[in-house]
Amino acid sequence: MNERKLKILAAVVEEYVRTGEPVGSKAIASLPDIGVSAATVRNDMALLEQLGFLEQPHTSAGRVPTISGYRLYIEELMRPPTLPDEERERLDDMLGAQGPLTEELLIQNATSALAELTQCAAVVSDFSPKFSIISKVKVIPAGKRVYVVLLITSGGAIKNKACRLEFDLTNEQLGKFSEYLSKNLEGVSVADLSDERMENLTAAMSAYMMTMAPLVQGICELSRDLRQHALLVKGEKNLFSCEDLDKMEVVRFIEHKDELVRLLDDSFSGIRVMFGEGNDSFVIGNSSMIVSKYRKGEQNVGSLGVIGPMRLDYAKVIPYLEYFSQKITDLISEDAEAPPKQDDPT
Amino acid sequence: MNERKLKILAAVVEEYVRTGEPVGSKAIASLPDIGVSAATVRNDMALLEQLGFLEQPHTSAGRVPTISGYRLYIEELMRPPTLPDEERERLDDMLGAQGPLTEELLIQNATSALAELTQCAAVVSDFSPKFSIISKVKVIPAGKRVYVVLLITSGGAIKNKACRLEFDLTNEQLGKFSEYLSKNLEGVSVADLSDERMENLTAAMSAYMMTMAPLVQGICELSRDLRQHALLVKGEKNLFSCEDLDKMEVVRFIEHKDELVRLLDDSFSGIRVMFGEGNDSFVIGNSSMIVSKYRKGEQNVGSLGVIGPMRLDYAKVIPYLEYFSQKITDLISEDAEAPPKQDDPT
DNA sequence: TGTTAGCACTCTATCTCTTTGAGTGCTAAG
DNA sequence: CTTAGCACTCAAAGAGATAGAGTGCTAACA
Numbered sequence: 001m002n003e004r005k006l007k008i009l010a011a012v013v014e015e016y017v018r019t020g021e022p023v024g025s026k027a028i029a030s031l032p033d034i035g036v037s038a039a040t041v042r043n044d045m046a047l048l049e050q051l052g053f054l055e056q057p058h059t060s061a062g063r064v065p066t067i068s069g070y071r072l073y074i075e076e077l078m079r080p081p082t083l084p085d086e087e088r089e090r091l092d093d094m095l096g097a098q099g100p101l102t103e104e105l106l107i108q109n110a111t112s113a114l115a116e117l118t119q120c121a122a123v124v125s126d127f128s129p130k131f132s133i134i135s136k137v138k139v140i141p142a143g144k145r146v147y148v149v150l151l152i153t154s155g156g157a158i159k160n161k162a163c164r165l166e167f168d169l170t171n172e173q174l175g176k177f178s179e180y181l182s183k184n185l186e187g188v189s190v191a192d193l194s195d196e197r198m199e200n201l202t203a204a205m206s207a208y209m210m211t212m213a214p215l216v217q218g219i220c221e222l223s224r225d226l227r228q229h230a231l232l233v234k235g236e237k238n239l240f241s242c243e244d245l246d247k248m249e250v251v252r253f254i255e256h257k258d259e260l261v262r263l264l265d266d267s268f269s270g271i272r273v274m275f276g277e278g279n280d281s282f283v284i285g286n287s288s289m290i291v292s293k294y295r296k297g298e299q300n301v302g303s304l305g306v307i308g309p310m311r312l313d314y315a316k317v318i319p320y321l322e323y324f325s326q327k328i329t330d331l332i333s334e335d336a337e338a339p340p341k342q343d344d345p346t
Numbered sequence: 347m348n349e350r351k352l353k354i355l356a357a358v359v360e361e362y363v364r365t366g367e368p369v370g371s372k373a374i375a376s377l378p379d380i381g382v383s384a385a386t387v388r389n390d391m392a393l394l395e396q397l398g399f400l401e402q403p404h405t406s407a408g409r410v411p412t413i414s415g416y417r418l419y420i421e422e423l424m425r426p427p428t429l430p431d432e433e434r435e436r437l438d439d440m441l442g443a444q445g446p447l448t449e450e451l452l453i454q455n456a457t458s459a460l461a462e463l464t465q466c467a468a469v470v471s472d473f474s475p476k477f478s479i480i481s482k483v484k485v486i487p488a489g490k491r492v493y494v495v496l497l498i499t500s501g502g503a504i505k506n507k508a509c510r511l512e513f514d515l516t517n518e519q520l521g522k523f524s525e526y527l528s529k530n531l532e533g534v535s536v537a538d539l540s541d542e543r544m545e546n547l548t549a550a551m552s553a554y555m556m557t558m559a560p561l562v563q564g565i566c567e568l569s570r571d572l573r574q575h576a577l578l579v580k581g582e583k584n585l586f587s588c589e590d591l592d593k594m595e596v597v598r599f600i601e602h603k604d605e606l607v608r609l610l611d612d613s614f615s616g617i618r619v620m621f622g623e624g625n626d627s628f629v630i631g632n633s634s635m636i637v638s639k640y641r642k643g644e645q646n647v648g649s650l651g652v653i654g655p656m657r658l659d660y661a662k663v664i665p666y667l668e669y670f671s672q673k674i675t676d677l678i679s680e681d682a683e684a685p686p687k688q689d690d691p692t
Numbered sequence: 693t694g695t696t697a698g699c700a701c702t703c704t705a706t707c708t709c710t711t712t713g714a715g716t717g718c719t720a721a722g
Numbered sequence: 723c724t725t726a727g728c729a730c731t732c733a734a735a736g737a738g739a740t741a742g743a744g745t746g747c748t749a750a751c752a
Contacts, residue, residue, distance in 0.1 A: 024744050037696050042745070060703045060744050102508055135489055142482055142498045150496070150506075152488045158506050160496075162448055237597045240586055247593065251583045370715050385725050388716070406715050406732045 001051075005044045007034070009053055010077040012045070013065045017311050020243070022062035067275045070288070070310065074273055078315045083323060091323060102156030103128055103332050108232065110304060110324045115235025118317050120308030121254075123233045123289075125264035128301040128332055129157045129226040130191050137181045139174060139215060149218040151226070153190060155332065159225055163218040167211055177212055180205070181219070193223040229265065231257050244309040249284045264303040269293055271318060275310060286310050290317060292325040296332050304328070347397075351390045353380070355399055356423040358391070359411045363657050366589070368408035413621045416634070416656065420619055424661040429669060437669060448502030449474055449678050454578065456650060456670045461581025464663050466654030467600075469579045469635075471610035474647040474678055475503045475572040476537050483527045485520060485561060495564040497572065499536060501678065505571055509564040513557055523558055526551070527565070539569040575611060577603050590655040595630045610649040615639055617664060621656060632656050636663060638671040642678050650674070 011031055015023040025045060029038040045063055048054045053069035056062070065073065083091070094113035096106060107126050114122035132155035140148045145168055151159045169177070184201060185193075198220045205216050239250045253260070259281055263274070276287035284307070291305040304325050306317055357377055361369040371391060375384040391409055394400045399415035402408070411419065429437070440459035442452060453472050460468035478501035486494045491514055497505045515523070530547060531539075544566045551562050585596045599606070609620065609628055622633035630653070637651040650671050652663055 022744090026744080038744095039696050039698095040694085043695085046746075056745085058703060059746095060701085060742090062744065136486060136494075138484075138486060140482060140484060140496070140498065142504070143500065143502070146502070148482075148498060148504055150486070152486065152494060154489065156489070156492070156508055158488070158494055158508065160504050160506065162502055162504065237601070240593050240597055247586050251586055255583070368715090372715080383725050384715095385727095386723085389724085392717075402716085404732060405717095406713090406730085408715065 004036070005048060006077055008041060008044050009048055009065075009069060010073055012048075012054060012063055013069060013073040013077075016064055017313055020311060022057055022064050024062035027062070067277070067310075070275065070314075071273070074314050074318075080315045080319045083319055088323070091320070092327070095324070095327060102158070103132075104155075104157055106328060106331060107302070107304075110328060111232050111234045114304070114306055114320060114324060115238060117320055118306050118308060118312075119235075119238050120306050120312070120317070121233060121235045121239050123231070123260065123264065123305045123307060124302060125229050125231050125261050125305075126302040127227075127229045128296055129153055129155055129230075131155075131296050131299055131301055132157065132190055132226075134185050134188050134190060134193075137178075137185045137219070139178055139181065141169070141174070144168070147215060149215055149222065151219065151222045153226065157226060159222040161218045161222055163214040165211055165214055169211070173211075177205075177215070185219075190223065190226045193227065195220075195224075198223060229261055231261050231264075233260075239307065242309050244286045244311055246285055253282075253284050263289070264291060264305055267300065269300070271322065273314070288312055290314070290321055292321045294325040294328040294332075296329070301332070302328075350382070351394060352423055354387060354390050355394055355411075355415060356419055358394075358400060358409055359415060359419040359423075362410055363659055366657060368403055368410050370408035373408070413623070413656075416621065416660075417619070420660050420664075426661045426665045429665055434669070437666070438673070441670070441673060448504070449478075450501075450503055452674060452677055453648070453650075456674060457578050457580045460650070460652055460666060460670060461584065463666055464652050464654060464658075465581075465584050466652050466658070466663070467579060467581045467585050469577070469606065469610065469651045469653060470648060471575045471577050471607050471651075472648040473573075473575045474642055475499055475501055475576075477501075477642050477645055477647055478503065478536055478572075480531050480534050480536060480539075483524075483531045483565070485524055485527065487515070487520070490514070493561060495561055495568065497565065497568045499572065503572060505568040507564045507568055509560045511557055511560055515557065519557075523551075523561070531565075536569065536572045539573065541566075541570075544569060575607050577607050577610075579606075585653065588655050590632045590657055592631055599628075599630050609635070610637060610651055613646065615646070617668065619660070634658055636660070636667055638667045640671040640674040640678070642675070647678070648674075 008028060011028050011034065012023050015027060015031075025038040025041040028034060028041045028045075029036065034041065045054060048069075049056065049063065053066055053072060054063040055066050057064060091113065094109065094116070096109045104126075107124055107128075111122045111124045114120075132153035134151060135154045136150070136152040138150040138152075140150060142148045142162060145165050146162055147165060147169070148160050148162050151157075198216075202213070202216045202220070205212050233254060236250070236254055239245055240247055263282055266272075271290065271292045274282050274289045274291070276282045276284040276289070282289060286309060287307060288310045289305055289307045290312075291303050293300050294302050294304060304321060306321060308317070354374055357374050357380065358369050361373060361377075371384040371387040374380060374387045374391075375382065380387065391400060394415075395402065395409065398412055399418060400409040401412050403410060437459065440455065440462070442455045450472075453470055453474075457468045457470045460466075478499035480497060481500050482496070482498040484494075484496040484498075486496060488494045488508060491511050492508055493511060493515070494506050494508050497503075544562075548559070548562045548566065551558050579600060582596070582600055585591055586593055612618075617636065617638045620628050620635045620637070622628045622630040622635070628635060632655060633653060634656045635651055635653045637649050639646050640648050640650060650667060652667060654663070
C-alpha cells in the first residue's frame with residue numbers, strides 16, 4: 001500500500017463525488033498530479049479492489065468507492081481546507097446577525113444554515129434546555145377561566161401553555177400561587193425537575209388548592225418538554241432532488257423520528273460518519289449521515305448532523321459541521337457560565 | 347347530452363381515479379349499472395370527447411377525463427356521501443379531544459388531520475389572529491438585560507419574543523412601562539395595530555425612555571406576526587409518494603410560500619377546486635388544489651386546502667374539507683362572541 | 693522490478709425492428 | 723337507437739444488433 005495507491009484512491013473518490021459516474025483508469029491518469037499511465041493506474045485500482053476499497057458495478061465499467069473506501073478517504077486521505085476568515089464571518093452571519101438571543105434560535109439558525117450550505121438535510125437533536133436553570137415561572141390570566149403558564153430558562157427557552165380552570169381565581173389566590181411557584185421552581189436546574197419532584201409539587205399544591213391542578217399539570221408538561229430531546233430537521237426537500245436516494249426510504253426515515261433521535265444521541269465525541277446500507281437501522285440506501293456533538297461546558301447537550309447522499313463532498317461539509325458545533329458550544333457555554341437571575345418587579 | 351352520457355362520464359372519472367389507467371369502453375360497459383354494450387359506450391365516449399370532457403392519450407388507448415371533465419364531475423355528477431355520525435365523532439376527536447384551547451392548535455390539528463385522512467398535503471392560510479383582541483401585554487425580565495415581551499389575544503394566540511436592552515430596568519421603570527402598554531394595547535383589536543399606530547407608540551415611548559426602544563420594537567414584531575397570514579403545510583411527504591406528480595415541481599411549489607398564500611387567499615366563498623396545468627401560477631402538473639374558507643362570525647379569516655394529484659377521490663375529500671372548515675368556523679366564532687377581558691392581579 | 697503500450701475481451705447502453713394486444717371508429721344488421 | 727363484427731392504429735414490450743468505454747493480460751522497455 002504505497003503513497004501512489006492512496007493518491008489514486010483519493011482521486012477516485014473525489015472524481016466519483018464530482019461526476020456521479022464510475023471512474024476509469026484513463027480519467028485518473030489524465031489528472032494533473034498523478035503522472036503515471038492508465039495501465040499503471042489500472043494495476044493499482046485492481047489492487048485497491050482486492051483490498052475492498054473500490055468496486056465495479058460490472059466488469060467493463062469504471063470503479064466506485066466502497067464504504068471502506070469512503071471511510072479510509074475521510075479518516076486519512078482528504079485534506080479539508082481550513083476555513084478562510086471571510087468564510088467564517090459569513091457563517092457567523094448565518095447563525096444570527098449579532099449573536100441570537102436564545103439558544104433555541106441559535107440552533108435553528110445553525111440547522112437552516114447547514115441545510116442551505118450543504119444542500120442536504122440538516123438535523124439536530126438538542127437537549128440543552130435540560131441543562132439550563134429555570135429563571136422565571138409566571139401564571140398570566142388570559143381570558144375567562146383561561147390562564148397561561150410561562151417558563152423561561154437561563155438558556156433563553158420560553159415555553160408557554162394555555163390552561164383552562166374550573167373557576168376563575170381571585171387576585172389573592174393567583175398571587176399566592178405565583179409566589180409559591182417562584183419560590184419552588186426559580187433557580188432550579190431543569191434536569192432536577194424530575195417527574196417525581198413535579199408530582200410532589202402537584203400533591204402539595206392540590207392539597208391546598210384543588211382548582212390549581214390544571215396549572216400545575218401545565219407546568220409539568222412544559223418541564224417535560226424542556227427535558228426532552230427536541231428534534232429539528234431542515235432541508236429534507238434537498239434530499240428529494242437527489243438522484244442517488246430512494247424517495248420512499250427518505251420519507252420513511254424522516255417519519256421515524258425516534259430512530260433518528262436514537263442515532264443522533266448515540267454517545268461519542270468529535271465527528272462520526274455513518275453510512276446507510278439498508279440493513280442497519282440507518283436505512284436510506286446510498287446515503288450517509290455526519291454527526292457532530294456540541295457541548296455546554298463539559299456536558300454533551302446535543303448533536304448536529306447532515307444527511308445526504310454517500311456521494312458527498314465530505315471535505316467541504318465536515319469543516320462546516322465542525323465549525324458550527326464548536327461555535328454553538330462556545331456560545332451556549334458562555335451563557336452557562338453567567339446564569340442570570342433577577343427580581344420581577346411587576 | 348342525455349343522462350346516460352353523464353353517467354358514463356362519471357364512471358370514467360371514478361374508474362380512472364381508482365386505477366390510474368386510461369379506461370376503455372369495455373371496462374365501462376361491464377360496470378353493473380350501465381347496462382348497454384361496449385359499442386354504445388364507445389359512441390357516447392366519442393361524443394364526450396368532442397365536447398371536451400374526455401381525451402385520449404393516443405388513438406388506441408382508453409379515455410382520461412380532461413380538466414373540464416373533472417370540473418363537470420365535481421360540480422354536477424358526483425354524489426358526496428353525507429358523513430355518518432360515527433365519522434363525525436372521529437373527525438371531532440382528530441381536531442382535539444375535548445375542543446382545543448387555542449385557535450392556533452385547532453387549526454394545526456385540522457391540517458394534520460386532513461393530511462392524514464386524504465393522504466395528500468394539507469395547507470392552511472390563517473389570519474384569524476388579526477381579528478382577535480389583544481387581551482394581555484406583558485414584559486417579563488428574563489436575565490441580565492434580557493426581557494421577554496408577551497402578547498396574548500382573545501383567540502388564544504400567545505406570542506413571545508426575547509429582547510436585549512442596553513441597561514437593566516429599575517422596578518419602577520418596568521412597572522410604569524407595563525402599565526403604559528396595558529393601557530394602550532389591551533382591548534385593542536389586532537387589526538387596528540397598524541404599523542403607523544405602532545410607530546406612534548414607539549415615538550411616544552422612546553421620547554420619554556430611550557432604553558425601552560427594543561421592547562417596543564419587539565412588540566411591533568409580534569403584532570406584525572399576528573397580522574400576517576400564517577401559512578402551515580402538512581403532509582408534503584404524501585405528495586412525494588405520489589406517482590402522478592413531478593417531485594421537482596412539488597418542491598418548487600411548496601418552497602414558494604408567497605405564491606401559495608396568494609392562491610389560498612384569493613377571495614371567494616364556499617369551496618373552490620383549482621387544477622395545476624403548468625401554465626398557471628399553480629404550477630404542479632397533474633395536481634389539483636381544493637380550498638375552503640372558514641370564517642369568524644361573518645368575516646373570512648382563513649383558507650383550508652388540500653393539494654393532491656388531479657386523480658383524486660373528490661367525493662371523499664370534499665366532505666372532509668367542508669366539515670372541517672364549518673367546524674372551525676363554529677368554534678372560533680363562538681370564541682369571538684364572548685371576548686374575554688380580565689384584570690391582572692399579579 | 694516497476695511501468696507502459698497494445699490488444700483481445702466483456703458488458704452495458706442504445707438503437708432498430710418486430711410483435712403483441714388493447715382499444716378504437718366505422719359499417720351494417722337487428 | 724343499439725349492437726356485433728372487423729379492420730386499423732399505436733404504445734409497450736421484446737429481440738437482436740451495434741458501439742464504445744473500460745478492463746485484464748502480455749510482452750517490451752527502463
